[in-house]
Amino acid sequence: MFDPTSLKYDAKGLIPAIAQSPEGEVLMMAWMNIEAVKRTLQSGQVTYWSRSRQDFWIKGETSGHLQKLIEMRVDCDRDCLLMIVDQTGPACHTNRRSCFYTALRDGEEVEIMAPMTDA
């Protein structure tokens, strides 16, 4: 059986968690503590630990842009998580599908993704 205590958390008790769509798009990276890992696995709703608010953060709870967990994966060092998720709408608070919408091209920052519309 998987044991959440077997993961390696940092000095603050956190582990980075990457969210990816089934189509392969990396949507965001945020942090979990052991309780957030447990809640995510139990509820199927991806739940991070907000470092700024110092509180649990059920992704999409206020925005409606929920992340439903499809599968959680653990890396070889057990210090990073990859989650395949069913993302409702944008994952980014800027309303873009992914938080990684800025690319570096020829030394310049280029916006490669527009905000989503509700239409």
Added chain:
Amino acid sequence: MFDPTSLKYDAKGLIPAIAQSPEGEVLMMAWMNIEAVKRTLQSGQVTYWSRSRQDFWIKGETSGHLQKLIEMRVDCDRDCLLMIVDQTGPACHTNRRSCFYTALRDGEEVEIMAPMTDA
């Protein structure tokens, strides 16, 4: 122009960097300091900061499993990097293509990826 000092590094001067293949496979996550970001962009060879060795780590320098940078992306909070890379062979030190080869299914850890062979 992109300025590496504009990124947000943690208390140890590090920023997480996710490596992904052009086909969408998340290969690994490791850490960079500002100098590693600069070296990666200048050389095109992905260069991390090894927290265990406290030294620069040109990915694949000893194994030959190099990561050639295709494109670096910055997230909305400027505290995480996503790199699209051309990965030679396995990204993982276990010889698997990706470090995320362990999935949690029905509460159990399942190995979903076998080590690559040189054949």
